[in-house]
Structure formats: structure tokens, C-alpha cells
Amino acid sequence: MSRSPSLPERPHRNIDPDLPDDERVEALRGHYAELVDVNEQLENQLDQTTERREDLRERVDRVERENETLKSSSLYIASVEDVVGDGEVVVKQHGNNQEVLTEVSPRIAERVEAGDRVAVNDSFAIQTILETETDARAQAMEITERPEVGYEDIGGIDEQVREVREAVEQPLVEPERFEEVGIDPPSGVLLHGPPGTGKTMLAKAVANQTDATFIKMAGSELVRKFIGEGSRLVRDLFELAREREPAIIFIDEIDAVATTRTESKTSGDAEVQRTMMQLLSEMDGFEARGEIRIIAATNRFDMLDRAILRPGRFDRLIEVPEPNRDGREQILEIHTRGMNIADGVDFADLADETDGYSGAEIESLATEAGMFAIRNERDEVHHEDFVDAFDKIEADDSSDVISSAGYFYQ
Numbered sequence: 001m002s003r004s005p006s007l008p009e010r011p012h013r014n015i016d017p018d019l020p021d022d023e024r025v026e027a028l029r030g031h032y033a034e035l036v037d038v039n040e041q042l043e044n045q046l047d048q049t050t051e052r053r054e055d056l057r058e059r060v061d062r063v064e065r066e067n068e069t070l071k072s073s074s075l076y077i078a079s080v081e082d083v084v085g086d087g088e089v090v091v092k093q094h095g096n097n098q099e100v101l102t103e104v105s106p107r108i109a110e111r112v113e114a115g116d117r118v119a120v121n122d123s124f125a126i127q128t129i130l131e132t133e134t135d136a137r138a139q140a141m142e143i144t145e146r147p148e149v150g151y152e153d154i155g156g157i158d159e160q161v162r163e164v165r166e167a168v169e170q171p172l173v174e175p176e177r178f179e180e181v182g183i184d185p186p187s188g189v190l191l192h193g194p195p196g197t198g199k200t201m202l203a204k205a206v207a208n209q210t211d212a213t214f215i216k217m218a219g220s221e222l223v224r225k226f227i228g229e230g231s232r233l234v235r236d237l238f239e240l241a242r243e244r245e246p247a248i249i250f251i252d253e254i255d256a257v258a259t260t261r262t263e264s265k266t267s268g269d270a271e272v273q274r275t276m277m278q279l280l281s282e283m284d285g286f287e288a289r290g291e292i293r294i295i296a297a298t299n300r301f302d303m304l305d306r307a308i309l310r311p312g313r314f315d316r317l318i319e320v321p322e323p324n325r326d327g328r329e330q331i332l333e334i335h336t337r338g339m340n341i342a343d344g345v346d347f348a349d350l351a352d353e354t355d356g357y358s359g360a361e362i363e364s365l366a367t368e369a370g371m372f373a374i375r376n377e378r379d380e381v382h383h384e385d386f387v388d389a390f391d392k393i394e395a396d397d398s399s400d401v402i403s404s405a406g407y408f409y410q
């Protein structure tokens with residue numbers, strides 16, 4: 001980087017006050033001329049600096065634009081097969097195994113080694129070197145040895161709890177009963193319903209009940225940024241479950257990988273298809289009576305590709321609806337179990353008022369009521385705190401149309 005030009009020396013001249021007038025005037029003129037000269041130099045320097053600042057600003061803009069493009073466009077995952085030299089490498093794209101000889105930008109050329117996982121753009125230029133695979137796997141999956149949720153923590157969906165226990169818990173705990181009768185238990189269970197109704201809780205509660213490892217992966221993670229990564233993650237997911245048997249695989253937002261096929265043939269769609277095919281083939285090759293159960297969840301049931309609902313795949317559908325009045329009362333009781341609730345709190349009345357609320361929304365109502373009690377410097381939560389909490393939630397909701405319960409669910 002070039003340095004800023006150094007400042008011109010400040011003219012400095014002592015003028016003897018005893019000099020005759022005409023000599024003093026001459027000396028002062030000379031000094032003035034020097035000052036004008038320095039002023040000119042300073043003005044030049046100011047111009048140069050302004051120009052340089054403009055240059056730098058343009059560079060910053062350019063880098064920011066590049067950065068944005070990098071962030072917004074999908075990149076493909078590839079492995080570096082060979083570093084040929086002269087800034088050239090051979091990469092093999094994941095997914096289709098296409099091998100390409102490509103250039104590496106000087107910015108990262110020195111760091112690229114054979115075996116690296118890299119992200120390449122449409123023209124196969126390496127954009128970045130990726131972290132090791134285990135990190136990507138750890139980022140995409142949530143693993144809990146034994147989740148802390150129990151069936152007693154779930155309110156208002158007793159029938160769904162019963163069905164899940166029958167379809168997921170029983171085959172794990174009493175596989176011999178299925179053998180005796182001579183049937184295979186359901187392959188996969190699909191929970192569908194509006195957001196925040198307890199689908200994830202249900203899956204966790206079964207894992208807790210059966211002492212199984214709970215492995216959660218969000219469908220959106222499978223189709224995120226790096227093309228070629230989704231099917232590999234699906235393979236990893238099942239491999240991990242095999243290592244940790246007994247295990248419950250929970251795929252949230254399954255719609256992200258299993259939406260109805262569209263006509264468009266973009267690389268992104270093809271990638272989602274590949275990921276879904278991988279998921280189906282893992283499920284097809286699965287031992288139905290084994291120690292691994294698969295649960296998926298969606299709140300976009302209408303969009304699902306029916307291929308995933310065929311026998312041997314997600315063949316047990318369980319709808320988890322919004323809680324009814326009694327359900328809401330039960331959920332209120334569950335979420336206030338640990339709270340210091342005053343005698344006058346009328347849960348039945350609150351259940352009447354909260355028509356259309358999901359379990360998650362009832363949980364926030366209880367928390368918000370607790371906040372009102374604290375604000376009023378009480379350690380007991382009164383009925384009026386719940387009413388204030390309800391008014392606040394309603395007011396917040398009316399200013400936020402998208403957040404209205406079940407907006408995406410048809």
C-alpha cells in the first residue's frame with residue numbers, strides 16, 4: 001500500500017525588526033511567496049488524497065459487491081483432486097462426479113491442497129476452502145442423548161401421543177410383538193399440522209421414553225447453500241443413527257426436500273431431487289424392525305411429494321392440530337406448573353379466550369404473564385397479568401400479519 005505524501009516543510013523566517021523598512025518589506029514579500037508556494041503544495045496533496053480516497057471507496061464497493069454475489073448465489077461443493085501448478089487444480093464436483101481443470105484465484109492459491117473440500121461457482125472457480133466435513137455434519141444435526149421432554153409435558157393431543165407411541169415406541173420396545181403377528185411396523189411417521197403444536201416435543205418424548213438418541217435435522221439444512229452436500233448429509237444422518245442405536249431420526253420441515261416436482265430444471269431443483277432420492281433410498285433399504293425409527297414433520301402437508309408417503313416410507317400420517325379449548329387449558333396448566341400462580345387465576349376462562357392459539361403461543365402467554373407480575377413487583381402471578389399478557393400478544397400480532405397462527409398451514 002502506498003504511503004501518504006509527507007507534508008512540505010513549514011517556511012520559517014526570522015525578520016530582524018531593526019532592518020530598514022524597505023529591506024523588511026522585501027523579506028516579508030519573500031516569506032509571503034514561500035507561504036503561497038507551500039499552500040499550493042498542500043492543495044496538490046489534498047487533491048491527491050481526495051483522489052486516493054475515491055479509489056479506495058470504489059475498491060470497498062467492489063469488494064462489497066463481490067461479497068454479496070458470493071453470499072447470494074449458490075455454490076457447488078467439490079474436492080480438490082490434484083494441484084497441477086501455475087495456479088491450476090483439478091476438482092471433482094460432488095453429486096455428479098464431474099472432473100474439471102480450473103484456475104485458483106491468487107488469493108487462496110497458496111492454501112489449496114489436494115483433498116480439500118472447496119466451494120466452486122458456476123464456472124468452477126474456487127470461491128472458498130471449506131471446513132472439515134465433521135464440522136458441517138455437526139452444524140446440520142442436533143444430537144441429544146436423552147431429551148428431557150416427557151409425555152406428561154404435552155397437552156391437548158392425547159390421541160396423537162397414543163398413535164406415536166404405537167407406531168414408534170412399541171416397535172422399539174416390543175419388536176417381538178410385531179414378529180409374532182407377522183407384520184412390519186410403520187416405516188416412518190409423518191407428523192403434520194400448524195407450527196408450534198408439539199410435533200418436535202412428541203418426537204423428543206418418544207426418544208426419552210425409549211432411551212434412544214434423538215437426532216434432529218432440519219430439511220432446510222439439507223438444501224441450504226452447498227450443492228452436492230444434501231445427499232451426503234442424508235447418508236451421514238443414517239450412518240450416525242446406526243452408530244448410536246437405538247435412535248430416533250427426526251427430520252423437521254421435510255417439505256424442504258420433498259415438495260411436489262416442478263417443471264423447472266434449475267440446478268437447485270435437481271439438487272433437492274437428489275437429496276430426496278437419497279432419503280428415500282436410505283428408507284427403502286432400512287430394516288423395519290430395527291432399532292432406528294424415523295419421524296418427519298411438516299406444516300406444509302399440501303405441498304408434499306406423494307412419493308414419500310408410499311408404503312415402506314412415511315406410511316403413518318398423524319395430524320397434530322391446534323389445541324381445542326380443553327387442550328389449551330391443559331397446556332396452560334403444564335406451562336404454569338413451575339410458576340407461582342395466585343388462587344384467582346381462572347384457566348378455564350383463559351382457555352376460552354385463546355381460541356386459535358398454538359401450544360407455543362400459550363407457552364409465551366404464560367411467560368409474558370410472569371413478566372407482568374415482575375413488572376408489578378409481585379412474586380405471584382394474578383389473573384390480570386394473564387389478561388395484560390393476552391392484550392399485549394394480540395396487539396403485537398395485529399401489527400404483524402405474517403405471524404398469525406397457522407398462516408402457512410392449509
Ligand SMILES: Nc1ncnc2c1ncn2[C@@H]1O[C@H](COP(=O)(O)OP(=O)(O)OP(=O)(O)O)[C@@H](O)[C@H]1O
Pocket residue numbers: 153154155156157194195196197198199200201202252297298299331334358359360361363
Ligand atoms: N401440545 C403442547 N403441549 C405443551 N406445550 C406445547 C405444545 N405444543 C407446543 N408447545 C410448546 O411450544 C414449544 C414448541 O413446540 P414444538 O417445537 O414441539 O412445535 P412444532 O409443532 O414442532 O413446531 P414447528 O412446526 O414450528 O417446528 C414447545 O417447546 C412447548 O413449550
